[in-house]
Amino acid sequence: MSAGAEHDRDDVILRTRQVTKKFGSLLALNEVTAEFRKGVITSIIGPNGAGKSTYFNLLCGAVAPSSGRIEFEGRDVTGFPQHRFAHLGIVKSFQITTVFPQLTAHENVRLAAQALVSTFGMWRPRSSLKGLSEKADHILERVGLADRGARLAGWLAHGEQRALELGIALASDPRLLLLDEPTAGMSPQETRVIMDLIVSLAQERTIILVEHKMKLVLGISDRLLVLHHGELLAEGTPDEIRRNDTVKRVYLGQRSH
Amino acid sequence: MAVDQTTDGIDWAAGRARGFAPWSLRHRASLAALFLLVFPLVAPFKALAVMILVYGLYALGFNILYGYLGLLSFGHSALFGAGAYLCGIAIARFGAPWWGAIAIGVLAGMATAAAMGALAIRTRGIYFAMVTFALSQCVYFLFYEAVDWTGGESGLRGIDVKTIDLGGVKFDFLDPLVHYYVIAAFVIAALFVLSRILASPFGAVIEGVRENEARARASGYDVARVRLATFVVSGGFCGLAGALLALHLSIVPIETLHYDTSGLAVMMCLLGGTGTFFGPFIGAAIFLLLENLVSLWTVHWQLIVGVAFVACVLFFPRGVWGMIVRLSEK
Numbered sequence: 001m002s003a004g005a006e007h008d009r010d011d012v013i014l015r016t017r018q019v020t021k022k023f024g025s026l027l028a029l030n031e032v033t034a035e036f037r038k039g040v041i042t043s044i045i046g047p048n049g050a051g052k053s054t055y056f057n058l059l060c061g062a063v064a065p066s067s068g069r070i071e072f073e074g075r076d077v078t079g080f081p082q083h084r085f086a087h088l089g090i091v092k093s094f095q096i097t098t099v100f101p102q103l104t105a106h107e108n109v110r111l112a113a114q115a116l117v118s119t120f121g122m123w124r125p126r127s128s129l130k131g132l133s134e135k136a137d138h139i140l141e142r143v144g145l146a147d148r149g150a151r152l153a154g155w156l157a158h159g160e161q162r163a164l165e166l167g168i169a170l171a172s173d174p175r176l177l178l179l180d181e182p183t184a185g186m187s188p189q190e191t192r193v194i195m196d197l198i199v200s201l202a203q204e205r206t207i208i209l210v211e212h213k214m215k216l217v218l219g220i221s222d223r224l225l226v227l228h229h230g231e232l233l234a235e236g237t238p239d240e241i242r243r244n245d246t247v248k249r250v251y252l253g254q255r256s257h
Numbered sequence: 258m259a260v261d262q263t264t265d266g267i268d269w270a271a272g273r274a275r276g277f278a279p280w281s282l283r284h285r286a287s288l289a290a291l292f293l294l295v296f297p298l299v300a301p302f303k304a305l306a307v308m309i310l311v312y313g314l315y316a317l318g319f320n321i322l323y324g325y326l327g328l329l330s331f332g333h334s335a336l337f338g339a340g341a342y343l344c345g346i347a348i349a350r351f352g353a354p355w356w357g358a359i360a361i362g363v364l365a366g367m368a369t370a371a372a373m374g375a376l377a378i379r380t381r382g383i384y385f386a387m388v389t390f391a392l393s394q395c396v397y398f399l400f401y402e403a404v405d406w407t408g409g410e411s412g413l414r415g416i417d418v419k420t421i422d423l424g425g426v427k428f429d430f431l432d433p434l435v436h437y438y439v440i441a442a443f444v445i446a447a448l449f450v451l452s453r454i455l456a457s458p459f460g461a462v463i464e465g466v467r468e469n470e471a472r473a474r475a476s477g478y479d480v481a482r483v484r485l486a487t488f489v490v491s492g493g494f495c496g497l498a499g500a501l502l503a504l505h506l507s508i509v510p511i512e513t514l515h516y517d518t519s520g521l522a523v524m525m526c527l528l529g530g531t532g533t534f535f536g537p538f539i540g541a542a543i544f545l546l547l548e549n550l551v552s553l554w555t556v557h558w559q560l561i562v563g564v565a566f567v568a569c570v571l572f573f574p575r576g577v578w579g580m581i582v583r584l585s586e587k
Contacts, residue, residue, distance in 0.1 A: 060475070086477030094475070100468035111465045114458055115477035120486055121458040129458055172476055 012074075013038045013176055013206050014059065014090075019068030021054050028054040030230045031068065036176075041202050043209040043217045046227035047250065053095070053180070055227060056210045060092035060178045061085035072176070086115060091174035095181045095210075097161045101154030105145055105164050108153050110136040112171035136171065143167040143197060159190035166197065176206045183213065195220055218242065285534045286452040290445040297441075303433035305549055309542045310437075310444045311502045312525065316537030317451065318366075318494030319522035324532030325455070326487045327467040329382075332373060332389030333522045335396035336492040338514030340366040340499025342400055342407055345509045349415035350406065359443065359500045366496015367489050369396065374488035378481055390516065397514040413509040430504075440501050447497055452534070454490065463487055528569050530576025539578045543569075 014036040021029040029051045036042050046052050057063045058070065064079045071077065072088055085091070100108050110132050117129055127133075140149050143163040148156060153164055162182060169177060182198065183191040191213070198207060199220055211217045217224070218238040226234040226247050234244050241247055293310065300306040319333045344362030347353035353361065373396075377388040400407045407413050421428040421439055428435045454460055465473045466483050474480050503509050512518065521544070529540025547565055552558040573580040 062475075081479070082474045083477050083479045086475065092475055094472070098469050098472045100465055100472060102468055103464060107461070111461050111473075112476040114461060118458040119462055119478055119483065122454045122460075122490070123457060125456055126458050126461055168472070168476065 011037050013072065014208070015071045016055075016058070016065075017069040017071070019055075019058055019065040019070060021051075021058060021063065022066045028230050029058070029065075032227070032230075032232045034225055034232060034235065036206065036208055037223065038206050039202070040222035041198070041207045041209060041220055042223045042225065043211055043221040044225045044227060045211065045214065045217055046233070049229075050227040051230040052210050052227055054230075056092070056178060056180055056208075059208060060090060062092070086172045086174075089173070089175035090178065091169045091172040091176075092178040093165045093169045093180060093182060095184055097158070097165055099153040099156075099161055099164050099168065101152065103153055104150050105140060105153050105156065105160075105167075106133070106136050106149035108164055109139050109167045109171045112168045113139075116172060139167045139170050142170065144193065159186055159193075162186060162190070162194060163197075166194070166201075170201070174205060176208065177201065178208045178210075180210050181212060182209070183211070183216070191216065286445075286448045289448050289535060289538070293441045293445055294438075297434060297437045302549070303437050305545060307437055307440055307505050309538070309545050310440050311498050311505060312521070312545060313538035313541035314444050314447055314501065315495055315498035316522050316525035316529070316541050317447070318491045318496075318498060320526050320531060320533075320537045321451070321491040321494065322488055323523070323526060324536070325460075325463050325467065326484065328484065328488075329386050329523070330377075330389040330488075331386045331516065331519050331523070332377075332391075332393030332396075333491075333495055334514050334516060334518035335373060335389075335393035336366045336369050336495035337499040337502070337518060337522075338400065338509075339369040339396065340496030341503040341509045341513050342413060342499075343496075344500035345413045345416045345503040346406060348418065348503075349413060355418045355421065355504060359497065359504070362500025362503070363493050363496045366492040366494070366499060368492075369496070370489045370492025371485070374485045374492075378484045378488065390519070393514070393516060393519060397511075397516075400514055401511060407509075407511075410511055412511050413503075414507075416503050416507045416509070418504055418507075436505070440505060443497060443501055447494055451494065455534075459483075459486070524566060526576070528566065528576055530579035530582075533576065533578050533582070536576050536578040540576065543577065 012035045016032055016034050018031040018033055019029060020027070020031050032055060044052050044055060058065050061077070061080055061082045061084070069076055069078050072090060077088065100111065103111065113132050113135050114129060117132070137149065140146050143166050145160060145163055145167065148160060153161065156164060166182065179198065183194050186194065195216060198209070201207065209217065209221065221238055224236060224238060224241045225232060226241060228250050233250065234241060234247050236244070297303055297306045315337050318336070319330070322328050322330055340362035343365035344358040347358040347361045348355065373389060373392045376392060377385055380388050401409055418430050421430050421435070428439070430436055430439065462473070462478055462483055466478065466480055470480055499513065502513065525540035525544050526537055527540070528543050529538065530536030544562065547562045548558055551561045555561070569577065575583065
């Protein structure tokens, strides 16, 4: 475990302490201790089966660790139910596109935004929740779907659905945005657009990214975590990771391209 | 720009996918009310018309859970029956006023739903159906055994409501037309309430949970509580339907709680169109009309109704109302 030196407490938004996840006898993640600093893009990389997705799911609250602690802004959030994470300010996007297919793009974003305001309001019209529609319009514009608001999400093109996916996540006003392969299955142009968007989003919030495309990750990340066999192999800036011999051996060297 | 589209689910594209024609959405409750007011004047049998009201409301309550939230319950007879029995017991055993008894029926439906839901809500799919089925059987035997209160096998008798007193004006509840309109008034009120709930923020959450549970959870919705709340709302409508059944029949047969009755709700919804506003009533009407007409001709009416049901499911997978909406769009 390397460079992850002690930083000022205020600088750290999310921290894991010795988190371990077992699935039966399979040790998917072994005592990973790491810090994620505020306002930067940190990427989690590693070969297939390295435990990236498991780690990601722990960070966003989708699964609870078998042992260890997860702290968000200094607060222990280990074992909180998933739905509370969004209220804390942690939101994830999904690797496989999961929008609300039978709702319009606008409704998708609006519904996500509504979670912060009202769940059980049964006795008033939806329009009585002020500002949600405007917020949804604003977010759709931000992710480049301004003219797709009235279209059913299930009818959008794949790239558009990925953008909508980001829009839904943004609707929760996250301070920490967790993105699981946001460009999965996208064309190079679409990937470019989404990456630019992610970089611009990082100006206002912290982003943690799990991504397969190495070049892309090295290009936009401020920091990288490398997982291998469920353990934290290395941590550092893209340059440091590029030069790291162990990383080269287990990961970069293995890639065919 | 898209402000109007989402306020009531009125947007054409979204409405299409949900099986609604837009004109029918905006005034859906009023349309239904209008129809129900005229209905008895053209229906040949008033008693059948009332049964369509009661079972339509019951199927509507079931549809909230199945059609809108996407949870298939095989235990809704417990909610319907609890409403009927508690309303009946309030009148027959305690001499409660009719309106108070109806309120008790609604609360009984909701309370039963809350109890069943608390146990069943974390299961999915077939498991949810099985757990609700098992719990409804528990309720069945509870009422079956409590003979002193419920009359057991022979049903609850003595629910005598002869006059309806509205602010000093007395109506003869035994007059078929009055009888119909009193019950229709409650059904119409229920339709407005449902329409309002569907158009509310909670209505949007229900859609979201049905569409994508994982996403709804990640967005910050407590899916288990949303399901439970929906189950309880569904229980309220079914409880009301049960209470109205008790008033209508003056007795509560034990069959009300039988699992056949649970199946009936599924059948009526599928016939009419699940997840549509009018579907449950149309399904109830088709089923009860078939039952009544075919049983005039043969005692094996269930055979004919069964074949009709299979044909319906095969040829109108979205139900009769779903089919009508589809055709009207072309």
